[in-house]
Amino acid sequence: MTTPWAASNCSRRTPCVRSRATGVLGRAFELLVSGDREVWFITWTSLRFSLSSAVIACIPGIPLGVLIALRRFRGRRVLLAVLTSLMALPTVVVGLIVYSLVSRAGPLGSFGILFTPRAVILGQAILALPIVVSMTASGLSGLDPLFPEVLTTLGASRGGVLWMSVRQARGAVLSASLASFGRVVGEVGVAMMLGGNIRWYTRTITTAIALETSKGEFEQGIALGIVLIVMALGVNAVLHWMVRHE
């Protein structure tokens, strides 16, 4: 099988192995501040994939989480336990499963989405879904069990109850969304296996770092690593800020 990994073009750079660490860091910062097109394209790709997959996971995930939190049904605890375990779903396993589904010989092969952004987004959405559902459900568990009944007696429809519950627990719901974003933006397995790390197409921050590091070329890796860390810290800072203000 041919690997779709595109060769990295770094002919203009000197081999990095012999550079001093400060030199590597310095060049990494230079890449960032000089607005290197590739670095920022990769960053943009990562953001695009992660945001899309988080949003796609939230659309069914938040209502599902609310329903699980508000309804009492048989097997609810088991479902919650399963969802919590799925939060730690190994990314390569999701990659493997989606790969086998969308590869040419797979049941969804005719769509031809393997090694396209769609495949990455699909895989990452699957990764994000249990996080959204589980965190929404646990966030709403603080609501009084009678809360839906209060809304109902005041005249709310089922949709109204759902909407008001999300509004009541908006901190928890936002945390769930951000946490799912945080999870997918930093994962490598799905992006590598389903996106194929294709330059100017599906190369994300994490796959680029993996590639550059394996080539022994650290500048771009470190530059992207800094971007990733800033993103992760930013998401966490927003989360903390929200938790404090709820």
Add this chain to the structure above:
Amino acid sequence: MSSPVSAPLFSLRGLRARFEGRTVLTVDSLSFEEGVVTVLVGENGSGKTTLLRLLNGLIAPAEGCVEFRGKPVAGEGLAAREGRLAAREGLAAVRRESVLVHQSPLLFRGSVGLNVGYGPRIRGARRAEAAARAAEALRRVGLPGFERRRASALSGGEEQRVALARALALSPRVLLLDEPTANVDEESRRGIEAIIRDVSAAGTTVIMSTHNMELAYRLCDRLLRLDDGVPAEVEENILKGRIAGIDDQFAYFRTGNVVIRCPARQGDFAVAVLPCDELILSRLPLDSSARNQLKGIVTEIRPLGTLMLAVVDCGVPLKALITRQSAAQIGVAPGAACVVTFKASAVRLH
């Protein structure tokens, strides 16, 4: 089916409600009339809250049915297809005309105005109309101008009154209250009592539960006791009236055109409670220490457990519990004249 005019507001038949596999409410037959304040009393877990939730159509009974103005809200009619349509109509009517205020206020995050205006808004009122209704409801509960306050910054009593205002903003025909004074201090309790009195005077039917017997006696037109999920007759005469005079020995309580002697106590009493088993029936006036003797006519007699319950019209109807043997001996039967005797100290004023 009877016409909606003559149908009671709520009627319950052959009702069983289960919670976690346990039967919590068993009602063979019970109805609630329009315009009446019914107070439910009973121990914790006796089914008061369950009954209120059933009436509001928030839960469905395991068996039997609840009818609202002659239309099934839930229950056996649900199984049949046409029954389901009727049940939807019944439920829609209950939702339109009645609202339940839960024991804990459960206010929404945000302003008081948002809370109180929520019901009208969700039912399609425009923003301005909802705000006007919220303002009016807040005025009724004695919290005018509270719209902009944060719901999380209210005291317990204020929270309870905002919860009440949230229901009143809907101008309900039927107000269902679950322990409205459970978590509030004495002053707020008096405030809430006044609000309920005011709401009832405006023609709203009130069905409420409480542990506070004082409140129950003062507010009720009808007192209903739930014993382990079974409605039971309250074996007390609850007489509404006022103190007509007081001397060093007695307080004189006027109810209807009857004055009864009660233990002398200062206070603004509106209710005299006289347990049914404190009444003695006789053919002739008794020569005894009891200070209250009223002549009357027996209007009804029926068995109650192992005893008989006689209703004697002495100007006000008084219920007395007697044994079968004594009923037979003194000839207690509808239409018979008799004398009702009870001690002043048997009367409790509220």
